[in-house]
Amino acid sequence: MNESTDVAIIGAGPSGAIAAALLRKQGLQVVVLEQAHFPRFSIGESLLPQCMEFIREAGMWDAVNAAGFQYKNGAAFARDGATASFDFRDKFSPGPGTTFQIQRAHFDQLLAEEAAAAGADIRFGHRIEAFHYSAGRPVLTFRDEGDRLCQIEAGFVLDASGFGRVLPRLLDLEQPSDFPVRMSLFTHIEDNIRDPRHDRDKILIVVHPQLVDVWYWLIPFSNGRCSVGVVARKEFFAIDDHTPEQLLRDALAASPDLSALLTRAVFDTPVRQLGGYAANVKSLWGPGFALLGNAGEFLDPVFSSGVTIAMKSASLAAPLVTRALGGGQVDWELEYAQPLRRGVDTFRTYVTAWYDGTFQQVIFSDRHKPDIRAMISSILAGYAWDTDNPYVRESRRRLATLVELCG
Numbered sequence: 497m498n499e500s501t502d503v504a505i506i507g508a509g510p511s512g513a514i515a516a517a518l519l520r521k522q523g524l525q526v527v528v529l530e531q532a533h534f535p536r537f538s539i540g541e542s543l544l545p546q547c548m549e550f551i552r553e554a555g556m557w558d559a560v561n562a563a564g565f566q567y568k569n570g571a572a573f574a575r576d577g578a579t580a581s582f583d584f585r586d587k588f589s590p591g592p593g594t595t596f597q598i599q600r601a602h603f604d605q606l607l608a609e610e611a612a613a614a615g616a617d618i619r620f621g622h623r624i625e626a627f628h629y630s631a632g633r634p635v636l637t638f639r640d641e642g643d644r645l646c647q648i649e650a651g652f653v654l655d656a657s658g659f660g661r662v663l664p665r666l667l668d669l670e671q672p673s674d675f676p677v678r679m680s681l682f683t684h685i686e687d688n689i690r691d692p693r694h695d696r697d698k699i700l701i702v703v704h705p706q707l708v709d710v711w712y713w714l715i716p717f718s719n720g721r722c723s724v725g726v727v728a729r730k731e732f733f734a735i736d737d738h739t740p741e742q743l744l745r746d747a748l749a750a751s752p753d754l755s756a757l758l759t760r761a762v763f764d765t766p767v768r769q770l771g772g773y774a775a776n777v778k779s780l781w782g783p784g785f786a787l788l789g790n791a792g793e794f795l796d797p798v799f800s801s802g803v804t805i806a807m808k809s810a811s812l813a814a815p816l817v818t819r820a821l822g823g824g825q826v827d828w829e830l831e832y833a834q835p836l837r838r839g840v841d842t843f844r845t846y847v848t849a850w851y852d853g854t855f856q857q858v859i860f861s862d863r864h865k866p867d868i869r870a871m872i873s874s875i876l877a878g879y880a881w882d883t884d885n886p887y888v889r890e891s892r893r894r895l896a897t898l899v900e901l902c903g
Contacts, residue, residue: 501527501617502821504636504650506663508534508618511789511806512656513607516616517554518814524821526615527648529622529638531660534608535601538658539682539770541723542568542699542715542800545584546878548592550807556610563606565596566718567697571876573859574753575703580860581695588870589879597699597715599684599723627653627666627785634784651821653785654813656806661775661791669777669787675796675847679733679771681744682725687716688760699800702753707732708853711798712747712754724748724758727797730771740767780836781828786813793840798850801843804878809836835881842880845891854899861902868898 503519505512508530516526551560572581585593612618621641628635634653640646655663664670694700696716704710710732715723726747733743744767748754780792789806812832820826849855858864858872871887883889887898 498647498649500649501525502651503527503654503817504529504634504648504652505654505656506624506636507531507656507658507660507791508608508611508620509538509604509656509658509789509806510607510803511658511791511810512654513604513611514550514554514556514807515654515656515788515810515814516611516618517556517614518810519817520611520614520616521555522814522818524818526617527650528608528611528616528618529624529636529648530608530618530620531623531657533620534605536604537768538600538604539680539723539725539768540797540800540802541600541717542597542713543595544800544804544876544878545592545595546804546880547807548595550811553811554610555614556607559606559610560596560603563602564718565598565603566716567594568597568699569594570698570873572695572698572700573703574700575856575860576705577753578860581698582869582873582876584873584877586870587874587877587879588867588885589874589877589882591879593877597717599717624657624662624666627663629784632784651784652817654788654810654817655785655791656788656810658790658806659770659775659794663785663787664775664777664791667782669779669782671776671778673776673793676729676851677772678727678796679730679769680725680727680797681733681740681747681767681769682713682723683741683744683763683767684721684723684765685758686720686762686764687714687722687724687758688720688762689716689722689757690760691757694757701798702751703856704728704751705753708856709851710747712751713797714754714757724754724761740769743767780833786817786828786832788813793837795840795843796847798847799843799876801847801878801880804880805836805840805843808839808881812836838883839880842875842888842891845895846875849895849899855895858895858898858902863902
């Protein structure tokens with residue numbers, strides 16, 4: 497079966513669903529090809545407030561707010577008994593100051609349903625096998641649910657395949673990330689947390705008591721469950737000698753901050769692992785296509801930036817696709833790749849400083865002035881593209897000075 501459409505999107509996750517809804521608002525025909533069947537498990541459950549602007553832009557605000565997800569207003573940090581927290585409502589940048597902590601299976605399905613309600617043709621169980629051009633237009637070859645080999649020609653293709661990284665693999669666009677290879681172990685648990693000091697309205701990020709580059713996340717959900725995981729270099733885990741669940745339990749036991757919270761936790765879901773997830777590409781675009789979100793570049797999960805970057809990329813790309821298909825000129829490097837990477841590079845500054853311990857000094861310091869604290873809170877809330885914020889505009893220099901002040 498061969499067919500054509502205005503826009504073909506690979507992947508129905510957050511970036512694909514947001515892009516589809518935005519393109520449908522412009523009256524374009526959109527076909528979304530998703531390999532999995534929803535709902536399906538995905539990691540990355542803690543949204544940032546910046547996401548809410550993109551959700552509103554796509555017309556999904558009411559649906560997300562009515563879904564019953566866990567309210568989130570900030571981030572809490574712990575390290576060997578020391579604690580710190582940032583309330584995202586106390587921030588420098590304009591925009592929402594609260595968001596949600598979500599089980600991605602439900603959240604991703606909700607966004608896909610909203611995109612479908614907007615008129616996008618979303619097809620599950622479809623696996624992309626090849627990409628080529630016909631008379632200058634991109635063509636995707638895929639297998640449908642019945643394992644039939646099909647093709648679809650499009651005016652433009654957006655790759656929103658996330659860690660599947662479909663076009664980077666097919667078009668030899670992948671290149672090594674400059675981040676060290678790290679590994680994460682994670683699961684969902686019934687947490688049974690009774691400590692009244694624990695704030696379920698915030699993600700909790702815990703640093704290993706001895707190893708500055710090993711950290712844990714605890715993301716509460718609205719149903720008494722949570723996502724819990726650990727991130728470290730591969731050498732930290734004795735992979736050959738233990739199951740993933742044993743490795744995760746041993747890692748959690750090494751943190752007094754977490755083990756005390758989770759004394760009653762029930763581990764009732766298989767532990768998963770993900771390694772070597774940091775990724776980069778030679779280019780975020782090419783003739784007739786662009787890469788969204790994790791399909792292009794993924795840094796690290798520490799500040800929950802993945803979904804924010806994914807949604808930002810969809811918001812940037814959709815109007816450019818609309819203009820290009822309308823016969824207008826688009827400079828994809830100047831208007832898409834460079835603006836997207838400016839925010840990614842801001843996150844990169846703080847992620848790098850987190851792992852070398854210098855940003856941790858800032859996090860746990862009590863020497864911040866209120867205005868500086870609000871600027872840092874904005875970055876943690878996802879406003880990494882707000883160049884009115886000096887800690888975005890000159891992130892490396894400003895952070896270096898702040899580290900000295902907090903040292």
